[in-house]
Amino acid sequence: MSPDGPPPGPDPVPPVEDERVERALGTLLRHGVLIAGAVTVLGGFLALTRGGGAAANFATFHGEPEPFRSIAGIVSGARGLDPRSVIQLGIVCLIATPVLRVALSLVAFAMRRDRIYVVVTAIVLALLAVSLFSARG
Amino acid sequence: MSVTAFSALVFSGALAAGMLGALTGLGGGIVIVPMLTLLFHVDIRYAMGASLVSVIATSSGAAAAFVREGFANIRLGMFLEIATTLGALAGATLTGVVSPHVISIIFGCVLLYSAYRSARPPQEHVTAEHPDPIAVRLRLNGTEPTPHGPRPYAVQHVPLGFVLMVGAGVLSGLLGIGSGVVKVLAMDQAMGLPFKVSTTTSNFMIGVTAAASAGVYMHNGYIDPMVSLPVMIGVLCGALFGARILAGAPVRILRTLFAVLIVVLAIEMLVKGVRGVA
Numbered sequence: 001m002s003p004d005g006p007p008p009g010p011d012p013v014p015p016v017e018d019e020r021v022e023r024a025l026g027t028l029l030r031h032g033v034l035i036a037g038a039v040t041v042l043g044g045f046l047a048l049t050r051g052g053g054a055a056a057n058f059a060t061f062h063g064e065p066e067p068f069r070s071i072a073g074i075v076s077g078a079r080g081l082d083p084r085s086v087i088q089l090g091i092v093c094l095i096a097t098p099v100l101r102v103a104l105s106l107v108a109f110a111m112r113r114d115r116i117y118v119v120v121t122a123i124v125l126a127l128l129a130v131s132l133f134s135a136r137g
Numbered sequence: 138m139s140v141t142a143f144s145a146l147v148f149s150g151a152l153a154a155g156m157l158g159a160l161t162g163l164g165g166g167i168v169i170v171p172m173l174t175l176l177f178h179v180d181i182r183y184a185m186g187a188s189l190v191s192v193i194a195t196s197s198g199a200a201a202a203f204v205r206e207g208f209a210n211i212r213l214g215m216f217l218e219i220a221t222t223l224g225a226l227a228g229a230t231l232t233g234v235v236s237p238h239v240i241s242i243i244f245g246c247v248l249l250y251s252a253y254r255s256a257r258p259p260q261e262h263v264t265a266e267h268p269d270p271i272a273v274r275l276r277l278n279g280t281e282p283t284p285h286g287p288r289p290y291a292v293q294h295v296p297l298g299f300v301l302m303v304g305a306g307v308l309s310g311l312l313g314i315g316s317g318v319v320k321v322l323a324m325d326q327a328m329g330l331p332f333k334v335s336t337t338t339s340n341f342m343i344g345v346t347a348a349a350s351a352g353v354y355m356h357n358g359y360i361d362p363m364v365s366l367p368v369m370i371g372v373l374c375g376a377l378f379g380a381r382i383l384a385g386a387p388v389r390i391l392r393t394l395f396a397v398l399i400v401v402l403a404i405e406m407l408v409k410g411v412r413g414v415a
Contacts, residue, residue, distance in 0.1 A: 022211055029197040029344070036194070037373060040366050047363070048141065056143035056363070061180040061237075063358030070356075087362035091190055094369070095351045097197050098344035105215065116275060120216050124345065127222040131229070131352030 032097030040090030155375020185313025186359035224306020238413030248403035
């Protein structure tokens, strides 16, 4: 580090700007959780009205049936108001919330022309996409 | 037991876990998997799926409040999320290969470490000088709000912190937890961040890390709606309620009780795992 001034490099982003964007994103996250919670609870009620008396057996792992493993399967089941599909749809909304947050951060960094962080955020988003859309092994 | 009765019982357990987690500041997520497997005899893979879902819910629900306080370091969080999501993808994929008994043993070890950490909180090593050159390049250094105005801090040992974060991600994906303990290890201890900054930034990162595992979990069929629903709603309600009554709560006693509970659960998980392997 040179003794005669601050280290070279891009100008720091004013923290206030950062904070405004982040506050908006924080609110988005909370709404996402609320929506996801509401959808799952709705599914829970549907399950109660339609024979919640079935025996619970989660001691042995069968893996979820195919329709509950993919977004397409879950959405089509939820359209028919199948209780388990509706709950699963709520969980998909919940998982989507932080992903959406990262996507919007990417837009915010791009608008500020913060090239390094556009790249950083794009990598995170790509890794999330690999997890969500990759074909099952 | 009927599904309705099962859900009601799991809901009460998750409610208590969420409340304890919020009151002690240790996070309730870590006790969900042991509770489901030991108490309700749920297969560990369904338990991990439900736990992971509740981790996303609490992290996302709390993020707004943390950002408002001005402690979370957003750029540092985003940069380290590369490490945690990468680790989480690897960890979640490993769950398809590693035996559930081995997962149980690793879980026990992580629980023991968490209990140790909650009994002996680490020291802060904050300095405003000699930041890691990578931290300067990526503009990771920041300030922490204090009653006497903002206090600057310099981020140290970025590569070490990054590697530890990959580890935190692997554990998160492998066990279905937020692994806040390892994140704090990386940020407080390796990178020299103030406590408040590291805990809030860690919380901010947990939701994204868990989402990276959740996709793989869903594809592998670990997320069961009837297990995840009562856990997610229970933990959320518990966390909200716990945060409300925090002011008057005997936090020290609760922390000790929680640490004892974690040790007991750790031993049970280890025994269960070792029996299965042997």
